[in-house]
Amino acid sequence: MEKYVPVLLSFAMQVVLFFAGRFHVHITDKFTRVLISSTYLGADIIAIYALGGLSRQEGNPQSIAFFWAPFLLIHLGGQDTITAFKMEDKNAWLTRSGKLLFYAVLAVFVFFNSIGRHKELLLAGIFMFATGFIKYFTRSWSLKWGSFESIENSTIRHMYEIQLPEASNGSNMTYYDYVLTALNSMLQIHDIFAARSLRSTANSESEDEEIVESEEAARSVREDEEAVELEKATRSVDIDQEIVEQKEYKILIKDDEVVEPKENKISTENDEAIQSTGNNTPIEGDEEVQLEGDEISIENRKAELEKIIIETIIKPELSLVQLQLGMMYDDLYTKALLLRKKGGIALRFIAISTSIVAFALFLSTEKRRYSKVDIAVTMSLFIGELLLEVCAVLIFMMSPWTWAWLKVRKYNWLACFSWYLFSSRIGWPENRPRWSNSMGQYNCVNRLVGISPPTSCTPKIMTYLRNIANKVGAKEISWINKLIHTGYVKTDRDTMERVVFGLYGLMNEVDGQDTEYLEWRYVGSFLEQIQDVLTADFGTALLMMHMVTEVFLRQYPGNHSLVDVCRKLSNYMIYLLVNHPSMLPLNTSAISSIKTAERMFQRRTNDISDVEHYKNIHDSLLVGDQPEGDGVLDELVEMWVRVLLYSAGKSRAELHVEQLASGGELITFAWLLMAKNDCGDSRMKRIQITNFSPRDESDDCYDLPMKEGHAFHIVHRSEVDIQRD
Secondary structure, eight states: OTTHHHHHHHHHHHHHHHHHHHHGGGOOOHHHHHHHHHHHHHHHHHHHHHHHHHTTOTTOTTOOGGGGHHHHHHHHTOBTTBSOSSHHHHHTHHHHHHHHHHHHHHHHHHHHTTGGGOGGGHHHHHHHHHHHHHHHHHHHHHHHHTSHHHHHTTTTGGGGOOOOOOOOOGGGOOHHHHHHHHHHTHHHHHHHHTTOOHHHHHTOOHHHHHHHHHHHHHHHHHHHHHHHHHHHHHHHTTOOTTTOOGGGTOOEEETTEEEOOGGGOOBOOOHHHHHHHTOOOOBSSOOOOOSHHHHHHHHHHHHHHHHHHIIIIIHHHHHHHHHHHHHHHHHHHSSTTGGGSHHHHHHHHHHHHHHHHHHHHHHTSOOTTSOHHHHHHHHHHHHHHHHHHHHHHHHHHTSHHHHHHHHHTTOHHHHHHHHHHHHSTTSOOTTSOSSOOEEEEEOHHHHHHTOOOTTSSOHHHHHHHHHHHHHTTOOSSOHHHHHHHEEEEEOOHHHHHHHHHHHHHHHHHHHTSOOSOOOOTTTHHHHHHTHHHHHHOHHHHHHHHHHHHHHHHTTSOTTOHHHHHHHHHHHHHHHHHHHOGGGSOOSSOHHHHHHHHHHHHHTTOSOTTOHHHHHHHHHHHOOSOOOOTTHHHHHHHHHHHHHHHHHHHHSOHHHHHHHGGGTOOHHHHHHHHHHHTTBSTTSSEEEEEETTSOOOOTTTTSOOOOEEEEEEOOOOHHHHHHHHO
């Protein structure tokens, strides 16, 4: 049994990695994540241990164990669906390749040290070694080409320069069009992830400038096409063309609502008169609508217009970014790039062919002198390897790049089969996100009170772990507290739409199309109080905003949609502060910020679970008019959306490349969305936290049309009073 268990366990691990590699980015359960990562880390160790065990089986003429050495080499070559679990594995590709070479030499030694008594298996073994060496080479190749160095140096950039048909735009876009548009845009996405920044653009060669210009021209064409689609859709719901002029970007987004600019305001007759005449011409003059029915008509038109924008702009943008993140993950952390090259496809064909030939030779070999258990294990390894190869071919066929390649070359039947696999339930249907689609959650208030998130393990286990942490003095931010209080939730569509709406509203301000900044009627006093903290200690400001938000949300029922979105965004930003502080523009350490905020939270009472304590914090920090309705909730959601966008704009590309290993974060989604719209620190439109933040003058030496906006345009209350007077 000693020689069987390691070999079979190694094969079982490869099966787990093959299927888990496709879906692990969607898994939020902590135990399952740990299990998959342990399997990835342990697969090579088990294979090496098994090789060592086989080397001790020499001299037994009835044992076929030596023949399993090339199978273990194949296992060390890894699976197509996952070549690395972290970017560190990719960046250390040279070291890993050296280790793999050593293991290959060990496998050859084990095999040829025993082949003298088993001449009949020599040819089959050579064919299996050919398969193993090909697997080995492809893994090393994938590690090298998927490293951040290769991305940054544009080593693989040429692989995205393909000619594909143009997709339709607007409200008529189907999943087919989304995929085609995503494929056509992958060159731009590669450049974004390669951190081709403003500086590199300014210093690039002329041919790079031509590429940028062509991309801008293509983007302009797409925007014009979207404008036409939106204009048609606007007419279909009887909204006058003068209300929305898409070419001049007259759609303004404030407080997550679509509003009409002042120059577009109109007065109308009542709805019945309009419908009876079938005329949509506005009445001359600028009188404001006084009748209640007319006000309802205007509100209905705004709602219809907002619906149109969601269908024609927001929904396509969401679908495209999710597809682009998924395709980038495939290129970085699987063998997808290899299988887009003719050489890679040829190697895969040779590997499958040599496996089949080796299996046929083994079946034709006289095997009476070998034990039945050895033969059964060998047959299992052969059949299992061939089945995995068949599954790998199916994975290759359901790739969007394979579908596009077949379609361009007019292999219509194969292209239809590839599209069927890709869009079916076993592939990536439209309703299945291609990125993690999850948000980490860390509620600092719940941590202080002692409440575990609902996505954690059972309460008994959490209580037990918390008691241990308290006894050993692990109350600070540590891996124990992270494990106990970190949870995950699905990213709902409302949250995603708010992020996109928030970005477009912010871009309107940056471009000067919206001359009126958000007033922050309800949380403006609070923002004014912490404006210096926002600039000097962003982490502490985050925690202050988080505590105020959590205290206020406790006044609302848990099933309120805005409450849910607001709490998710608030908890997510604290999750980043605790678990991924490098992704935030922090001025001090995360631990220091958390300690400062905790002291502020605790200093007013000894009993932190006291309900009155929350009210004290609320009254002392949230100053201003008490809201009626959902006005304050809208502002709180917008506040957190802008904090997310500001943080995303300040983050670095290599951090998002690393996060793609686990499917990407919401901040990665926001960062890519901003970069596509030329927004962020490495682009032409910069976002500062407030209008009092010091301006970054490091780019003044570049003669480029820079624009700058602010997440929070803070107006002091005295100035507001003067303006009102």
